[in-house]
Amino acid sequence: MEPMLREALAELITKMADDELILGHRNSAWTGLGPILEEDIAFSSMAQDKIGHALALYTLLRELSGIKDMDHFAFGRQADQFKCCHLVEYPNGEYDFSLMRHFLFDAAETLRYESLEDSSFEPLRQLSRKFRGELKYHMLHGNTWVIQLGHGDEESHARMQGALDACFPLAFGIFEQGNREAFLIDQQVYPGERVLQERWLEKIYPVLVKASLNMPAPDLNPGTPGGRQGKHTVYFAPLLEEMSEVFRMDPETAW
Amino acid sequence: MPSFDPRIERLHISDNSKEELLSHGENWNIYEVFHQEKRGARHEHVGGVHAPNPEMALVFAKEQFGRRKRCVNIWVVNSADILAFSEQDEDMFAANLGKTYRDASGFRVMDKINRIRSQKKEE
């Protein structure tokens, strides 16, 4: 493989994996603290799926660019070496925020993997087929909750609208363009962030309508460089410190 | 003593020691769950979930009863919609085993064949 493609793929895979790891990490903190036992279980499974996706993507990365091993890459990097978007870094907040973030992110993730089913890069095609069923459940879960709480009672409607207003601007950070994006589009690895963002708006809009929630006006101006360039929110460094607290006690040994 | 749990501080959990009790029905209703291990197999009862409606019951049942081992489909049904006999009515089924006319063992074809064979031999 030519070095330029290798680098471009590594950039794409790193940001996808970092998103999944960090959101999986955040969502897994609800395990044992969910609003009702049944939902506790469901939400935990999806957090596990995300961390599993991250591991699979880091494994691709190891084959692609020779990173040392997946644990070191995930638990041993400095904050500015992570390429996750800001949405996934935010603290869990109340369940409304976590649920809305899950719904918005997983819609984007589903479309991303769907687009990869036609990728010129075979390993990503394989992964997208492998994750398809899991993501279908994530969407069923997210849609059902958003619609039902949108129609629950006054408080739940107000909370979900508030959560949407808070998450929506952050969610555009998912589609922040990468440095080597044009090349990836040209090589037919994936259709690029702008296309995914359009599809995402088309996918979430009818669900929000069904839920009687108002979608805020999309801000389509590319903002200041964010997570994809390694610039993170104030919430990220403490998250990383906690996540790697034990690992960093002795990164060279087996735990 | 500070807690060993980082969540305690993060969620201000210790500020929240007020006792707030659940009201009746707050854990919603109960749906019985039946899973199908593979296509062609019967759906079998595996337990129940608390849910506000059938759609949510299915979402919950998928993870509580379908996250391990083989499973290809799940049914849910509100427990209140299930009718069953009571223990006292077991006697309605008690005579089943005595009704040989409903069972293959109640019919002895070989007897007749053997009788015909021996008659033929005598002829």
Add this chain to the structure above:
Amino acid sequence: MYGGGYIFDEPDKKLSAQEQLHDDPEKLTRFEEKIQAGEKIEPGDWMPSEYRRQLIRLIEQHAHSEVIGALPEGTWITRAPGFKRKMALIAKVQDEIGHGQLLYNAAETLGKSRESMINDLLTGKSKYSNVFNYPAETWADVTVIGFLIDAAAIINQLANARGSYGPYCRALERICYEESFHLKQGQEAFASLAAGTHSQQAMLQDALNRWWPPIMQFFGPPDKISAHSGKLMQWKVKMASNDDMRNQFLDTYVPKVWELAMTLPDPLLKKNESSGRWDYTEPDWDQFFRVIQGEGPCNKERLDVRRWVESHGRWVRLALMKAGQRKSMPMA
């Protein structure tokens, strides 16, 4: 996963001869014959009121133990070192919540709603396994809990799975299956530290030293002071004596700890070859009862967390409650 052997009972509610008089003697005889013959009791069946009360108490406390038991280990989900440990720990803590769900359902078949069981937990009226009133201070604690406390729980649960109440047995069948994964992942994480660096070994030894006394108390007071009557054994509610279960635990797991070159903080601990049973220093049972009554290092924190969970999840539950919803109990 955590059926603590000791089932707390309010002192004024011990089985009384008077209470038994309310039960129709003919039905009682038939009921006892059924159990004697190894048949299971199902939710709609006639049962003595004391049998129902004791079962609710047992299954409810088992359920609470799962849900509270998810907390000390849950603390370490965000800090677990590496993908394998992180994913296994989340899955394990999730299973515990799942076990709580199964057990609350089994208890509900006896006529007590999940809401009232949770309320009794929040007010402190109903207890949970005492072992969870201690903190998980380091990563090594997670491995000790996952290995030894799960091992102890399996002994207790395998015994209970042979009990007389159908829905409880069925829940335990699934629970025991998942426990085998818990025990294995706990043992492997434990062994990984034992085979690791000096500081990992020291961390593990420290955790073992702190957890050993609560583990020895796990199965409850010795038979000679345990208050439970032969009736519970006869009705197959309680399936094995505290001392027998403790001995079975020591027999299987002490050698497994020793073979990993770790020590246990009890100089008297050894198998008595002539009796075939284990000798050990008697745990401090006064301290055990004080912790049950609220004096442990984490009693308050555990309930505070559960109260936080219930109060912060409340809007979700209320939003989807339907006026006039038909409330049902699980079938089986």
